Amino acid sequence: MKFSWLRVYSWLYLVFLFAPVFLLPLFAFNEGTIIAFPLQGFSLRWFAALLDNQSLHEAVGNSLTIAVTVAVASTALGIFAARAATRYDFRGKGAMIGLIMLPLVMPEVILAVALLVVFLQIALPLGMVAIILGHILVCTPFCIAILNGAFLSLDKSLEEAAYDLGETRMSTFRLIILPLVMPGIISSLLIAFIISLDEFIMAFFVGGTTVTLPIYIFSQLRFPAGLPVIMALGTILVCLSILLLSIAEYFRRRGVARTGAKDTGGFL
Amino acid sequence: MTVVPDAKPMIEIRDVHKYYGDYHALRGIDAVINAGEFFSLLGPSGCGKTTLLRTIAGFEDISSGAILIDGKDMHEVPANQRPTNMVFQSYAIFPHLTVEQNVGFGLRRDPRPAAEKAKAVAEALAMVGLTGFGARAAHALSGGQRQRVALARALILKPKVLLLDEPLSALDKKMRETMQEELIKLQRQVGITFILVTHDQEEALVMSDRIAVMFEGEIAQLDDPETLYRRPNSRRVAEFIGVMNFVPGKVLSESGGTIELDVQGLGRCAIAASQAPAGGKPTGETSVGFRPETLTILYEGQTAGDRECQGTIAEVVYYGDMTYYDVKLDGVEEPVRLSMRNVPGRPVLDLGARTRIAWSPGALVLFR
Numbered sequence: 001m002k003f004s005w006l007r008v009y010s011w012l013y014l015v016f017l018f019a020p021v022f023l024l025p026l027f028a029f030n031e032g033t034i035i036a037f038p039l040q041g042f043s044l045r046w047f048a049a050l051l052d053n054q055s056l057h058e059a060v061g062n063s064l065t066i067a068v069t070v071a072v073a074s075t076a077l078g079i080f081a082a083r084a085a086t087r088y089d090f091r092g093k094g095a096m097i098g099l100i101m102l103p104l105v106m107p108e109v110i111l112a113v114a115l116l117v118v119f120l121q122i123a124l125p126l127g128m129v130a131i132i133l134g135h136i137l138v139c140t141p142f143c144i145a146i147l148n149g150a151f152l153s154l155d156k157s158l159e160e161a162a163y164d165l166g167e168t169r170m171s172t173f174r175l176i177i178l179p180l181v182m183p184g185i186i187s188s189l190l191i192a193f194i195i196s197l198d199e200f201i202m203a204f205f206v207g208g209t210t211v212t213l214p215i216y217i218f219s220q221l222r223f224p225a226g227l228p229v230i231m232a233l234g235t236i237l238v239c240l241s242i243l244l245l246s247i248a249e250y251f252r253r254r255g256v257a258r259t260g261a262k263d264t265g266g267f268l
Numbered sequence: 269m270t271v272v273p274d275a276k277p278m279i280e281i282r283d284v285h286k287y288y289g290d291y292h293a294l295r296g297i298d299a300v301i302n303a304g305e306f307f308s309l310l311g312p313s314g315c316g317k318t319t320l321l322r323t324i325a326g327f328e329d330i331s332s333g334a335i336l337i338d339g340k341d342m343h344e345v346p347a348n349q350r351p352t353n354m355v356f357q358s359y360a361i362f363p364h365l366t367v368e369q370n371v372g373f374g375l376r377r378d379p380r381p382a383a384e385k386a387k388a389v390a391e392a393l394a395m396v397g398l399t400g401f402g403a404r405a406a407h408a409l410s411g412g413q414r415q416r417v418a419l420a421r422a423l424i425l426k427p428k429v430l431l432l433d434e435p436l437s438a439l440d441k442k443m444r445e446t447m448q449e450e451l452i453k454l455q456r457q458v459g460i461t462f463i464l465v466t467h468d469q470e471e472a473l474v475m476s477d478r479i480a481v482m483f484e485g486e487i488a489q490l491d492d493p494e495t496l497y498r499r500p501n502s503r504r505v506a507e508f509i510g511v512m513n514f515v516p517g518k519v520l521s522e523s524g525g526t527i528e529l530d531v532q533g534l535g536r537c538a539i540a541a542s543q544a545p546a547g548g549k550p551t552g553e554t555s556v557g558f559r560p561e562t563l564t565i566l567y568e569g570q571t572a573g574d575r576e577c578q579g580t581i582a583e584v585v586y587y588g589d590m591t592y593y594d595v596k597l598d599g600v601e602e603p604v605r606l607s608m609r610n611v612p613g614r615p616v617l618d619l620g621a622r623t624r625i626a627w628s629p630g631a632l633v634l635f636r
Contacts, residue, residue: 155358155360157356157357157358157360158360158362160327160347160354160356160360161354161356161360161362161421162362162373163346163347163348164325164327164347164348164352164353164354164422165348165353165373165374165421165422165425166348166349166374166376166377166425167348167376167377168348176362179364180363180364258363258364258405
């Protein structure tokens with residue numbers, strides 16, 4: 001094969017991207033406490049340590065509750081907004097869409113501080129609910145962006161045809177629109193879930209004493225002895241992510257095959 | 269307007285106006301469409317034909333006027349409760365359902381038992397020639413097959429009126445011609461009123477009992493295809509439907525149902541008053557139109573008496589069965605188009621050849 005700088009660049013890029021991820025399991029199964037080469041033999045003790053770590057379990061529980069709630073809520077909001085943006089014309093539509101997409105480009109730390117001030121002013125207790133609200137704010141623009149694409153590719157006459165054939169607006173939505181935008185909805189749920197799960201700044205600012213997974217991991221970095229446990233945790237998270245993505249991709253491909261749509265590649 | 273004897277009006281459109289903001293899309297449409305009629309709305313894009321169809325379907329409100337279907341005012345009646353069904357330009361086949369599920373979609377709220385509904389679906393599929401396709405995924409069908417599914421799906425509800433929005437425009441020429449004939453047969457078979465929107469004048473002429481030609485939100489002429497072709501009431505309609513030549517002419521006198529004309533390049537003649545536009549007497553300088561096929565090239569030994577003129581061939585376009593000539597008539601500035609069927613004894617003339625041409629006063633149309 002011919003030597004090419006483009007090939008070198010591509011490989012370097014991939015190494016840079018994935019080397020850290022491969023280091024995770026390497027040290028997670030390593031016997032030694034210190035994160036350094038040479039490796040010191042195979043061990044499962046860091047995984048065992050995960051099992052009886054109460055504060056970790058609490059953080060994981062918090063994070064999952066928050067992420068699931070946020071995924072459902074932001075996707076629902078995203079559906080409303082995307083539907084309005086693609087199907088209806090109203091005054092100030094452009095400005096409206098621009099404003100709700102704004103959090104996408106705003107520094108999150110600014111958003112978090114502002115939200116903290118608002119919550120304190122309206123006396124909303126800091127904690128789980130506050131984090132959920134903050135995360136919905138962060139995730140919704142992503143959901144709208146994804147769902148917009150799904151709704152845009154929907155032929156308007158499909159709705160009209162169903163309505164013309166005697167269905168109501170509601171049953172048309174359920175029977176025609178929802179199944180056809182389902183791949184978009186799954187993508188949206190997934191993205192919101194993942195963004196919420198590893199979001200740090202917002203959770204740190206408005207979380208009060210509630211500890212989420214990223215905050216827990218950050219707090220553990222102060223103790224070098226805890227690092228291998230974090231590596232084990234990271235390994236599990238990476239595996240779960242791959243599993244989740246595979247499931248989502250499976251459903252997306254099935255949706256594409258069923259409707260005979262053109263495969264546009266990734267699930268985004 | 270030719271009205272079929274004892275025809276029952278199915279749709280009455282009374283002074284319908286439609287505004288989109290400041291844009292006046294429909295400007296006082298009046299028309300009566302009879303039961304069992306194949307009616308076409310023909311016009312260039314943006315003339316309001318699709319808007320009119322959509323107001324009949326109930327997808328668009330009208331700003332003023334009234335639309336009656338089978339004697340009932342459709343004001344405030346939503347599309348899902350009107351006795352109309354539509355075949356969409358994109359066919360709007362539900363891609364996640366099978367052919368059967370698509371065709372049977374409208375029967376979802378039908379209280380009949382499942383076995384009877386399945387029979388109705390099978391009958392509808394048979395009607396459009398898709399027997400055996402029921403279990404196929406709808407998205408795996410060809411354009412012509414989708415068209416048939418859309419037809420079956422719309423007809424299964426036995427609507428009083430079937431609305432077709434440019435249904436053949438996405439098909440290739442051959443498929444389109446096949447579907448045209450099938451649609452005519454289907455319409456005769458089911459006896460339902462069909463309203464077809466098209467920008468293709470040939471399609472409208474082939475399929476329709478009557479055609480409404482629309483320009484800028486108004487009906488310019490509503491007639492049967494033959495009248496529309498032979499006696500267009502304006503230059504615009506004449507130009508939109510087929511090809512028409514226009515030469516300057518002069519009205520010399522008018523009396524007792526005949527008009528004396530002096531037509532540039534052709535000469536003097538008398539025509540019937542019915543060849544002139546309705547309403548108002550034409551006087552002075554006018555425009556005289558005639559179709560390409562009403563001129564005939566005279567070959568050796570053929571004569572047409574005083575209905576003869578001379579010209580030079582300026583362009584030859586050979587189509588196999590037909591040859592089109594552009595002929596520069598003596599005394600006329602613009603060349604006129606002439607068409608000849610290629611039959612034995614009619615050799616194709618060369619560019620620049622001089623020729624004698626026969627014309628007929630009965631084929632002339634006078635315009636304002």
